[in-house]
Amino acid sequence: MYDLAIIGGGPGGYVAAERAGAAGLKVVLFEKKSLGGVCLNEGCIPTKTLLYSAKVYNYAVNGDHYGVYVKDPAYKYEEFVSRKDKVVRKLVGGIKAAMKGFKVEVVNESAMIQGRSAEGITVSAAGTDYVARNLLVCSGSEAVVPPFPGLKEAGDVIVTNREILALKEQPKELVVIGGGVIGMEFAAFYSTLGTKVTVVEMLPKILGPLDDEISTMLQGIYAKRGINFCLRCKVTGIEGNTVVYEDPEGKVCRVSGDKILVSVGRRANLQGFGLENLGVEMTLNKAGRPVGIKVDEKMRTNIPGVYAAGDVTGFSMLAHTASREGEVAVNNILGKADRMRYNAIPGVVYTNPEVAGVGLTEGEAKAKGIDFTVVKLPMAYSGRFVAENEGGEGICKIIVGKKYREVLGVHMLGNPCSEILAAACIAIEGEMTLEQLKEVVFPHPTVSEIIKETAFSLK
Ligand code: NAI
Numbered sequence: 001m002y003d004l005a006i007i008g009g010g011p012g013g014y015v016a017a018e019r020a021g022a023a024g025l026k027v028v029l030f031e032k033k034s035l036g037g038v039c040l041n042e043g044c045i046p047t048k049t050l051l052y053s054a055k056v057y058n059y060a061v062n063g064d065h066y067g068v069y070v071k072d073p074a075y076k077y078e079e080f081v082s083r084k085d086k087v088v089r090k091l092v093g094g095i096k097a098a099m100k101g102f103k104v105e106v107v108n109e110s111a112m113i114q115g116r117s118a119e120g121i122t123v124s125a126a127g128t129d130y131v132a133r134n135l136l137v138c139s140g141s142e143a144v145v146p147p148f149p150g151l152k153e154a155g156d157v158i159v160t161n162r163e164i165l166a167l168k169e170q171p172k173e174l175v176v177i178g179g180g181v182i183g184m185e186f187a188a189f190y191s192t193l194g195t196k197v198t199v200v201e202m203l204p205k206i207l208g209p210l211d212d213e214i215s216t217m218l219q220g221i222y223a224k225r226g227i228n229f230c231l232r233c234k235v236t237g238i239e240g241n242t243v244v245y246e247d248p249e250g251k252v253c254r255v256s257g258d259k260i261l262v263s264v265g266r267r268a269n270l271q272g273f274g275l276e277n278l279g280v281e282m283t284l285n286k287a288g289r290p291v292g293i294k295v296d297e298k299m300r301t302n303i304p305g306v307y308a309a310g311d312v313t314g315f316s317m318l319a320h321t322a323s324r325e326g327e328v329a330v331n332n333i334l335g336k337a338d339r340m341r342y343n344a345i346p347g348v349v350y351t352n353p354e355v356a357g358v359g360l361t362e363g364e365a366k367a368k369g370i371d372f373t374v375v376k377l378p379m380a381y382s383g384r385f386v387a388e389n390e391g392g393e394g395i396c397k398i399i400v401g402k403k404y405r406e407v408l409g410v411h412m413l414g415n416p417c418s419e420i421l422a423a424a425c426i427a428i429e430g431e432m433t434l435e436q437l438k439e440v441v442f443p444h445p446t447v448s449e450i451i452k453e454t455a456f457s458l459k
Contacts, residue, residue: 002028004333005123005132007111007273010037011319012138012310014095016326021102023334028130029104030111030123035095036088037140038311039319042162045091047185049084050165051350054192058352065390075193077170084165113274121278121305134305134333137280137293138326139273141266141311150238157241158260161186167259171195175243175257177235179206181349182263184218188351191227198228198255200235200245207349211361211411214395218355218413221393230255268292268314278303283314297339299329307333321345344428348418353394356417359409359428360399371402375458377450379414384445389415396450398434400458405433410451420448434458 004020006013009031017029034041053075060073099106109125113135116122121135143160145151151158159167161182174190176183179201191197199206206229207215219229232248242256270282270290281302282290292314299307307329310322324340331338349355365372379385379394394414401408410424427437434455442449 002026002132004134006136008138009035011039012322012326015323017104019330021104027104030107032110046084049087053080115277137308138310139269139312144265154238171259173257176261178264200230214413268312298332353414354418356421357411358425377454381453382447382450385447396454
């Protein structure tokens, strides 16, 4: 008998397994592919490894801005890919070791939920039954590939985030369908290496949920570097290596590439592992279709002893959300009071410059009818930013509640905002006011000081 069975070894599942193991629970973790899930094997980590290689190359190309002259800067794409594979192997190895350290039993097989009885929940894998008092479902998500006419016939020209990472050769021309996070990170990577990139996005802006001003700035930066953005453009079909779309005036247009990346969102993995044998309740979309496992703030489903965390819940599909949700589930299994809060979930886009934000955007604050003020400063108000970002653009914005002057949101463009965002996360999670934030001593000289500087600029 196990205290906890976990289905899925991504950042939801393996972090929960670590926490549960550390607390002395007897844990079995089922993973049919590789520990680390999408994040480690075909998402966050491999993309960040490739993007960093491209950044180093970019430094070499632009070394003269800093007085450094690199003769004929060059890169080897296959070495980018092999380094990416090496990093993934190393980190997967790290998780394996951690599982061992926390005495988590890892079953590298497909799990199937059989049902629930007085003894517990039975999960089978490779002909063996495992019975546990609690079950945590962290089965993740997969890329949505809409049934565009001609898509099947296009064959391996079509790639998602998974196949594009395995390419052995750099595409000369890339068409990206969907200018969201995945689309923009790959567009940024390949355009840095000289691939001709076109982004076809149906909305009027890239990076939909992000602050409007920041996504417009980022689009401007990449448009100057040669990315062709087709906004308000609806894809109507694929003809071989050509994407057919309607422009805002309804004119039929075509754009070709040797690869076509489909990055139009992800959907929760809800099928094929026996959820129906438990009768787990789902969240439904407007059309009445299930989009995720329904959970409460303790990550409990409608079935006693059954929890869910991560992308399978169908919202906030981010690795760090999944990990925290997994922790909340484990704490509740342990009888510790804990609940999931979504008001301070950070979001980062690893373009160059990076975009990072946490809390409400102006648009969201408006939609919620909150009385707020926006205060913003160019990143150039940070000495360290100026020292390290020759000609770099950037902005820091803080959204502040008018009545209590509480920090509601912080949104930034400029390197290395992914690294300094944690300060803003703490301010929002800790419900700090702008005055409390101003009293914090930030290290000097760091780009993080821009947050404090921006706070002080509100009269
Ligand atoms: P997304 O939801 O971020 O963006 C999809 C985009 O495709 C949207 O802008 C949407 O308007 C557009 N779109 C949808 N259908 C379209 C069509 N038929 N034609 C043209 N455009 C269309 O989804 P994405 O980029 O696939 O990412 C999936 C998930 O992975 C997200 O939840 C994201 O948060 C997560 N992720 C996070 C990363 C990070 O934190 N840095 C990196 C990569 C992914």
